[in-house]
Amino acid sequence: MAQPKIGTLRNGKVYRFDPVEVAAHWVHTISFFALLITGLVLFAPGGAGWLAKLLGGVNVTRLLHRVFAVPYALISLPLLVFFSPRGAKEWFREMFHWDKDDIKLMMGYFPEILGRHADLPEAPKFNAGEKFNSLLTLFTGIGLTLSGIIMWWPQSFPQWLVRLAYPVHDLAFLGMCSMLCVHIFLSVAHPKMRAALEGITTGWADAEFCKEHYGKWYKKVVTKG
Amino acid sequence: MAKTLYIDTSKCMGCRGCESACKQWNDLPANIKGDLKGEKFEFLPFNGTYQTKTAFAHQTYTMVKMQELAADDGGVKWLFGKRQCMHCAEATCMMVCPVDAISRTPEGAVYLDKEKCVGCGYCVQNCPFNVPQLDYNQKGIGIWEKKSSKCNLCADRVQNGLIPACAKTCPTGAIKFGDREEMLALAKERVEQLKPKFPGARIYGEKEVGGTVLYLLTEHPGYYGLPESAVVPWQVRFWKYFARPVGELAVGGGLLVILAGLFFNYVMPAKETPHHAEGVK
Ligand code: HEM
Numbered sequence: 001m002a003q004p005k006i007g008t009l010r011n012g013k014v015y016r017f018d019p020v021e022v023a024a025h026w027v028h029t030i031s032f033f034a035l036l037i038t039g040l041v042l043f044a045p046g047g048a049g050w051l052a053k054l055l056g057g058v059n060v061t062r063l064l065h066r067v068f069a070v071p072y073a074l075i076s077l078p079l080l081v082f083f084s085p086r087g088a089k090e091w092f093r094e095m096f097h098w099d100k101d102d103i104k105l106m107m108g109y110f111p112e113i114l115g116r117h118a119d120l121p122e123a124p125k126f127n128a129g130e131k132f133n134s135l136l137t138l139f140t141g142i143g144l145t146l147s148g149i150i151m152w153w154p155q156s157f158p159q160w161l162v163r164l165a166y167p168v169h170d171l172a173f174l175g176m177c178s179m180l181c182v183h184i185f186l187s188v189a190h191p192k193m194r195a196a197l198e199g200i201t202t203g204w205a206d207a208e209f210c211k212e213h214y215g216k217w218y219k220k221v222v223t224k225g
Numbered sequence: 226m227a228k229t230l231y232i233d234t235s236k237c238m239g240c241r242g243c244e245s246a247c248k249q250w251n252d253l254p255a256n257i258k259g260d261l262k263g264e265k266f267e268f269l270p271f272n273g274t275y276q277t278k279t280a281f282a283h284q285t286y287t288m289v290k291m292q293e294l295a296a297d298d299g300g301v302k303w304l305f306g307k308r309q310c311m312h313c314a315e316a317t318c319m320m321v322c323p324v325d326a327i328s329r330t331p332e333g334a335v336y337l338d339k340e341k342c343v344g345c346g347y348c349v350q351n352c353p354f355n356v357p358q359l360d361y362n363q364k365g366i367g368i369w370e371k372k373s374s375k376c377n378l379c380a381d382r383v384q385n386g387l388i389p390a391c392a393k394t395c396p397t398g399a400i401k402f403g404d405r406e407e408m409l410a411l412a413k414e415r416v417e418q419l420k421p422k423f424p425g426a427r428i429y430g431e432k433e434v435g436g437t438v439l440y441l442l443t444e445h446p447g448y449y450g451l452p453e454s455a456v457v458p459w460q461v462r463f464w465k466y467f468a469r470p471v472g473e474l475a476v477g478g479g480l481l482v483i484l485a486g487l488f489f490n491y492v493m494p495a496k497e498t499p500h501h502a503e504g505v506k
Binding site: 114190 | 323325343347364368369370371460461467468473475476478479483486490494
């Protein structure tokens with residue numbers, strides 16, 4: 001069956017993401033969480049000792065962290081780029097394209113998080129918060145992967161670089177976790193933004209929600225189908 | 226009471242009795258077959274030097290390094306330098322250990338507790354003297370139990386009023402152990418004695434790392450494989466005083482946003498519905 005065109009409106013829902021975009025998002029999410037949990041044990045072997053026991057000890061955790069690093073580094077991005085070039089193009093364009101409205105939205109968004117109304121400009125396919133999250137995901141992903149490779153095979157790199165890899169890995173990991181708190185809160189717990197979760201899971205998101213939150217995108221691409 | 230291990234390289238004749246005494250007291254295997262990780266060779270190597278140990282390893286806490294130098298009279302000079310953990314005053318290994326397996330004894334030694342060690346290798350990567358080394362034990366496919374190991378300055382002996390095994394066994398008096406002031410005085414006296422014949426004579430370790438291990442060197446430290454200035458690597462300071470605290474603060478901020486978000490959306494929601502939310506379920 002032919003896939004609907006992005007922006008198709010049907011039964012009060014808009015087609016927002018194709019299955020490849022959805023898969024890339026969730027492969028990334030699952031592998032990231034696996035790395036986060038195993039990484040936490042390596043970050044604080046004392047404080048997270050109970051977690052280490054659960055996973056089978058620090059030595060097993062070290063192996064698990066390396067195992068999950070492979071899908072994290074090798075699957076989601078190539079999946080998106082090679083199998084949904086349209087999705088990849090949109091994502092990259094959005095995250096690197098910032099105009100005055102995006103900055104205004106970013107600056108004024110906090111009351112919305114707390115469920116208060118703020119007068120905000122309309123957003124394109126991804127709002128400023130999502131753009132920022134995308135940028136952070138991409139760049140911490142690169143940082144974590146490069147530093148992780150160095151930490152994995154320390155004998156193959158100069159000592160100063162191995163020593164530098166640890167603070168880089170930690171800074172990227174903690175920065176991403178900080179962003180993740182907001183990202184997860186908005187997607188699973190926030191009364192209004194929760195609707196976006198349906199979009200990235202089924203591909204179809206509530207039309208009213210889209211009109212409200214991605215006004216510029218809605219006007220440009222949504223067509224009755 | 227701060228103690229010091231004082232090594233007078235001008236008195237060392239390279240017998241390597243200290244290496245053997247160290248292995249005997251600490252129950253460390255010899256590496257005759259060359260199959261212990263960290264020091265791999267098929268036969269005892271002959272490499273044109275009197276030095277037998279090429280590197281620190283989990284079963285090698287101390288070694289005598291040897292260097293040949295051309296002398297002014299056309300002959301050669303032999304330099305011997307007995308090496309082990311420097312027990313630094315500002316110890317990088319202690320700073321980076323995530324489980325507090327490394328601590329300082331009342332006598333000033335930097336003590337590594339193998340029971341507590343989880344084998345993360347941070348001390349191995351960051352030691353400015355490259356002293357600690359990992360002991361690997363395979364537990365399964367891809368699963369290694371690792372333990373860091375290094376000289377503990379015979380803490381068990383010292384606590385019971387004995388001196389470290391290397392100092393005890395040294396036949397020429399090149400290795401001494403005692404109160405810091407006493408050892409420093411000996412070293413200063415010796416430098417003055419040697420200066421006429423060895424213009425390069427100097428004390429190493431007093432300022433560089435704090436004096437728990439003091440060297441009397443007859444040449445530039447580089448000839449003994451010692452760094453000219455040994456400091457905590459800048460990456461370690463960046464990690465410990467910037468990356469971790471700033472990152473943790475950011476995560477704390479993220480968690481606060483979740484709490485505030487839950488509170489203001491569900492416990493104390495906004496009074497009126499925002500006008501633009503009409504029609505949204
Ligand atoms: C391709 C991606 C990655 C690779 C290759 C990688 C590899 C590594 C390696 C080799 C280590 C050292 C483990 C050891 O002690 O033996 C490590 C540590 C760690 N990793 Fe990763 N990793 C990756 C991604 C991630 C991600 C996505 C996270 C977090 C969300 C993460 C969090 C951590 C943490 C917290 C540590 C402990 C560092 C410390 O103790 O300071 N890693 N990683």
